Amino acid sequence: MVQLVNTVDTPHEVDRESAVPVNKAENRSLYASREAIHPKAAHGRFRRFKWAMVVILLGIYYVAPWLRWTRPGDAPDQAILIDMANRRFYFFFIEIWPQEFYYIAGLLIMAGVGLFLVTSLFGRAWCGYACPQTVWTDLYVWVESKIEGDRNARIRLDAAPWSVSKLSRRSFKMLVWLLIAIATGGFWVFYFADAPTLFRELVTGEAPSVAYFTIAILTATTFTFAGFMREQVCTYMCPWPRIQGAMLDEESLIVTYNAWRGEPRHSGRKKAEAQGLKIGDCVDCNACVAVCPMGIDIRDGNQLECINCALCIDACDAVMDKIGKPRGLINYTTADLYAANVAGKNEHWNWRHLIRPRTIIYFTAWAGVGLAMLFSITHRTQLDVNVVADRNPLYVTLSDGAIRNGYTIKILNKRQQPRTFRLSIDKLSGATMEMVGDSGAKGTSFDIAVEPDKLKAVKIYVSTDEHDIIKHEHTRFEFKVEELSPKGDVPAETATYDALFHGPDDKE
Amino acid sequence: MATNIEKDEVSGTPTTGHVWDGIRELNTPLPKWWLYTFYGCILFAIGYTIAYPAWPLPGGATQGILGWSSRGQLQQQMDAAAAAQKDTVDKIAAMNVNDILKDPKLLAFAQAGGAAAFKVNCVPCHGAGAAGGKGYPNLNDDDWLWGGTPDAIYTTLQHGIRYADDPSTRDSQMPNFGIDGILTPDQIDQVANYVMTLSGETADAGKAETGKQIFADNCAACHNPDGKGNREFGAPNLSDKLWLYGGGIDNVKAQVTKPHMGVMPAWTKRLDDATIKELAIYVHSLGGGEAPAAQ
Numbered sequence: 001m002v003q004l005v006n007t008v009d010t011p012h013e014v015d016r017e018s019a020v021p022v023n024k025a026e027n028r029s030l031y032a033s034r035e036a037i038h039p040k041a042a043h044g045r046f047r048r049f050k051w052a053m054v055v056i057l058l059g060i061y062y063v064a065p066w067l068r069w070t071r072p073g074d075a076p077d078q079a080i081l082i083d084m085a086n087r088r089f090y091f092f093f094i095e096i097w098p099q100e101f102y103y104i105a106g107l108l109i110m111a112g113v114g115l116f117l118v119t120s121l122f123g124r125a126w127c128g129y130a131c132p133q134t135v136w137t138d139l140y141v142w143v144e145s146k147i148e149g150d151r152n153a154r155i156r157l158d159a160a161p162w163s164v165s166k167l168s169r170r171s172f173k174m175l176v177w178l179l180i181a182i183a184t185g186g187f188w189v190f191y192f193a194d195a196p197t198l199f200r201e202l203v204t205g206e207a208p209s210v211a212y213f214t215i216a217i218l219t220a221t222t223f224t225f226a227g228f229m230r231e232q233v234c235t236y237m238c239p240w241p242r243i244q245g246a247m248l249d250e251e252s253l254i255v256t257y258n259a260w261r262g263e264p265r266h267s268g269r270k271k272a273e274a275q276g277l278k279i280g281d282c283v284d285c286n287a288c289v290a291v292c293p294m295g296i297d298i299r300d301g302n303q304l305e306c307i308n309c310a311l312c313i314d315a316c317d318a319v320m321d322k323i324g325k326p327r328g329l330i331n332y333t334t335a336d337l338y339a340a341n342v343a344g345k346n347e348h349w350n351w352r353h354l355i356r357p358r359t360i361i362y363f364t365a366w367a368g369v370g371l372a373m374l375f376s377i378t379h380r381t382q383l384d385v386n387v388v389a390d391r392n393p394l395y396v397t398l399s400d401g402a403i404r405n406g407y408t409i410k411i412l413n414k415r416q417q418p419r420t421f422r423l424s425i426d427k428l429s430g431a432t433m434e435m436v437g438d439s440g441a442k443g444t445s446f447d448i449a450v451e452p453d454k455l456k457a458v459k460i461y462v463s464t465d466e467h468d469i470i471k472h473e474h475t476r477f478e479f480k481v482e483e484l485s486p487k488g489d490v491p492a493e494t495a496t497y498d499a500l501f502h503g504p505d506d507k508e
Numbered sequence: 509m510a511t512n513i514e515k516d517e518v519s520g521t522p523t524t525g526h527v528w529d530g531i532r533e534l535n536t537p538l539p540k541w542w543l544y545t546f547y548g549c550i551l552f553a554i555g556y557t558i559a560y561p562a563w564p565l566p567g568g569a570t571q572g573i574l575g576w577s578s579r580g581q582l583q584q585q586m587d588a589a590a591a592a593q594k595d596t597v598d599k600i601a602a603m604n605v606n607d608i609l610k611d612p613k614l615l616a617f618a619q620a621g622g623a624a625a626f627k628v629n630c631v632p633c634h635g636a637g638a639a640g641g642k643g644y645p646n647l648n649d650d651d652w653l654w655g656g657t658p659d660a661i662y663t664t665l666q667h668g669i670r671y672a673d674d675p676s677t678r679d680s681q682m683p684n685f686g687i688d689g690i691l692t693p694d695q696i697d698q699v700a701n702y703v704m705t706l707s708g709e710t711a712d713a714g715k716a717e718t719g720k721q722i723f724a725d726n727c728a729a730c731h732n733p734d735g736k737g738n739r740e741f742g743a744p745n746l747s748d749k750l751w752l753y754g755g756g757i758d759n760v761k762a763q764v765t766k767p768h769m770g771v772m773p774a775w776t777k778r779l780d781d782a783t784i785k786e787l788a789i790y791v792h793s794l795g796g797g798e799a800p801a802a803q
Contacts, residue, residue: 032537229541236539392637396648396795399748404648404795436793461795 034232036158037295039141040151040287044314053129054138062183065190069093073416073452082192088453094377095453097414099384106373110366117362119247121354122332123254127240128309133233136184136226137293140177147173151290177227178219185218231294235305245304250335251353255308257288257299257330260342265299269323281325288312288330298330383421383493384412385481394502402465403503406436410457411481413450420449420484423460428477428501430466435459447484462501470503477501597621601782605658606800608789615789622790625783629775638794642754643770648794651750653742654678656798660739662788668774669742677774680741682730686765691726693765699723700760706735706747711757 067079069092076083081090089096089104096103118125127134148154148169160166189211190198201207202215225233234241248254262282266272272279282299289297291312294305298312316330333349340347390406398404413419424445425431435441436459450456469475479499483492514523516534526533557563560572571577590597596617600608608614626638633644640646645653654664664678671677685691691699702719704711724733730743737745744752752770753763775784791797 030535030537031540031543033540232539232541236542390637392635393639393646393648396639396646397750398649398796399651399745399750401749406795436795 034229035295037231037293038151038154038158039293039311040290040315041145042291042311042314044311044317046310046314050129050138050309050311054135057130057132057135058139062187065187065195071095071416075416075453076194078194080191081194084192095414097384097412099412100380103373103377106369109369110373113362113366113369116247117359117366119244120249120252120358120362122308123248123252124241124244124306124308127234127244127307131307133225133230133238134307134309136180136222137230139180140226140230141293143176143180144173147176174227177223181219181222181226182215184222185215188218189214231305234294234307241304241307249358250339251356253332253334253349253353254302255298255306255310255313255330256302256333256335256338257282257312258328258333258338258341259299259301260338262299262329281320281329283319283323285319287315287319291315302335381493381495382414382490383419383481383483383495384414385479385495385497386410386412387479387497387499389499389502395504397504398463400465401470402463403470403501404461404463405501407460407462407479407499408457409460409479409497410455411448411450412455413452415490416452417487418449418452419486420447422447422480422482422484423458424480424482425462426478426480426496428462428464428469428475430469431462431464431477431501434461434463436461464501469501472503473505474500474502593617597782600785601780603785605662605785605788608785609658609792609800618786618789619793621783622786622788622793625779625787626790629779630787633772638791643752643768645752645770646750647791648796649750650796650798651745651748652796652798653737653739653744653752655739656792656796657800658788658792658797659800661791661797662785664772665775665784665788665791667776669772670769671771671774673777674774678742680730680743680769682743682767682769683726684766685726691722691764695719695722696761696764699727700757700764703735703746703760704757707749709755 064080065078068077069079069090070077071090075088075095076090078090079092081088083090087098115126144154148157157166157169186202189202193211198207198211202211229237259280261280263280264278265282265284266277266279267284269279269283288299289312291314292298293309293311294307296303296305298306310332313330313332317327320327320329334353337347337349386409388408388410390408394405396404396406409423411421411423422445423433425433432442432444433446435446446458446460448456448458464470477499479497480494481496482494486492514525514532515521516523516532519534521534521536523532524535557570558572559574560576561569562572563570596614600614600618603614608618626634627636630638634640634647635644638647645651650656652660654660654669667674667676667678669678670680683690686693686696698715698719699722700719701711701715702717702723705716723731723735727735730741731737731746732743735746737743749755751759753759753768775787779787
């Protein structure tokens with residue numbers, strides 16, 4: 001991690017008090033209690049952006065499962081649905097089968113590389129604005145401030161002895177939190193089943209127990225993490241802050257206290273000016289500390305706990321406006337620019353800092369995976385053929401000396417209409433096929449009907465007594481699957497599958 | 509406790525005194541909730557070992573107060589599966605094999621059940637792929653010693669082959685032409701050459717000519733004058749390309765001199781009727797099964 005150390009000299013020597021620290025490090029416990037953090041409400045452009053993110057992200061979370069999308073046939077009409085029972089994933093016009101799980105893998109790769117890209121550009125933007133932990137904590141703190149008041153009122157309430165008023169405020173807050181937590185867990189399950197149906201079942205008590213169980217777990221984690229653990233989750237439980245240290249570099253935009261401008265800090269400005277002391281822009285008002293949801297002092301430099309939410313920027317800008325100094329004592333800047341300014345150069349950030357080898361590589365990888373997926377999803381067929389050859393025995397000698405191989409042929413019809421396919425073999429001379437099972441049909445091609453959105457598996461025996469073929473260890477040939485008379489204006493799809501015909505190895 | 513604890517200059521955190529490559533380890537206090545979570549896990553673990561089988565003792569592990577065991581759980585699952593399958597299994601037990609073939613659902617069930625029973629009971633001799641081996645028939649092909657209709661396979665499974673404990677077992681015996689002195693080694697050579705010609709293999713034409721009469725006198729009663737065998741006696745078809753005890757003149761001569769005769773157990777002693785029917789249907793479905801005789 002880039003470690004910013006405030007390199008500017010501390011204020012002048014003052015008289016030394018003769019005091020003994022009660023909590024001397026040597027006597028300190030190996031275990032630390034959490035000290036409650038009561039962030040003061042911030043106002044400004046980053047706070048507005050954060051509210052917008054809260055509204056948008058929660059909006060998506062709560063609304064998405066209710067969006068309808070009409071699909072033909074028996075397919076569900078929910079726009080976004082992870083249908084575990086039938087092993088399908090629906091996303092608007094896209095339907096993904098388990099065989100196409102690589103799309104999910106691709107999305108995860110994009111999410112991962114995208115996170116690297118954003119982090120190397122803007123530091124921990126994910127942590128500050130988009131992480132569910134941040135979003136729900138914001139919501140919980142907002143509820144808390146509406147019921148118990150802002151920072152000072154909450155600190156007073158914390159310290160106050162238990163009374164009817166304190167108890168009722170606390171219980172009301174917990175109740176609202178609990179309702180939000182239940183809604184959080186409750187909406188999660190709607191992504192996995194038809195939302196209106198499941199909602200009715202949940203209310204009437206007919207939903208499957210796994211739904212209630214999932215809701216209970218997510219309710220408990222939401223209530224605990226957003227209500228009580230908050231910054232502890234980020235600092236102690238989440239691995240991401242540690243990984244982020246490796247993602248940041250000297251040109252990443254991170255929330256920074258510009259010590260070269262602020263120090264030496266001084267609270268009694270006018271008096272100090274009158275005395276002719278050298279003073280920085282920081283008036284030591286602690287506004288940046290009061291609004292910090294992580295409970296840190298940004299003036300100590302870049303720290304593991306900092307989620308880059310920029311609320312301290314809002315707080316400090318308001319103070320700078322008030323005392324008539326330029327904004328940006330605390331701002332988004334890079335370690336390089338900070339160092340340059342410390343060295344006395346007056347350098348400012350511009351968008352060109354975003355373009356550098358690291359971000360170009362991340363972006364290329366991200367866009368590459370995205371384009372590959374886009375190409376593949378627009379060019380994918382609605383027909384898939386898989387052939388599994390019998391492996392034990394590889395071949396069977398028949399009484400007339402012919403050789404027989406067995407194959408299981410799986411035809412996937414991904415359309416929502418019934419379709420018929422003609423299965424035939426190519427490049428295997430003298431071969432005949434036999435359909436195993438009730439029909440027992442023999443011939444060189446079969447017509448196979450496949451139900452809508454279903455996989456049909458047929459077992460086929462292929463036999464030949466062609467001397468050249470059966471005396472070879474294996475011979476390459478093809479299974480051909482052609483669609484017959486497709487409905488509507490869609491073109492007929494075909495697929496071929498390379499297969500091997502095994503025979504006795506004649507070399508022995 | 510150490511009295512002089514060094515502090516890290518940058519963070520102000522006390523250090524443990526451990527240094528690696530100049531990097532000093534900070535002594536950051538653990539959060540209390542972490543400690544309590546740890547204690548909670550220990551309590552849970554203790555409760556878990558009381559509730560479930562855990563502590564190994566002489567004479568067996570503690571049983572746990574819930575009475576759970578993996579064997580018991582398996583038994584429950586097996587019982588549940590058996591209960592769920594009971595109707596179908598009863599139906600299979602009550603039907604004749606040919607009728608089961610006509611019901612696609614029962615057929616699929618029987619094939620799957622037969623495949624499972626095959627793995628447990630038949631694989632040691634017939635192999636995992638039912639391809640057999642020398643002396644053990646390949647069940648995938650279209651050559652059957654005792655018949656390849658579902659009924660014939662069912663009978664073979666029920667009563668076995670040359671199985672002494674079952675009076676209705678399929679039985680037959682090929683004479684020891686060589687070691688009992690019925691035929692001289694020369695005669696065996698001649699008849700073996702004749703047998704090779706039956707399936708179009710190369711053979712000594714002169715010996716085969718003499719062997720033809722020896723075959724008619726000694727072998728045709730069971731193997732038929734044309735060598736196509738006889739399923740009444742499980743006498744193999746000598747005119748096809750498949751050889752139970754190996755092809756080639758040497759193997760044929762050995763078999764005539766001192767015949768191998770395979771034995772198969774009668775499965776009624778070990779398996780219930782429904783399972784035997786499932787096995788018959790599975791074996792019939794392996795690729796060489798013959799159509800049921802017209803009723």
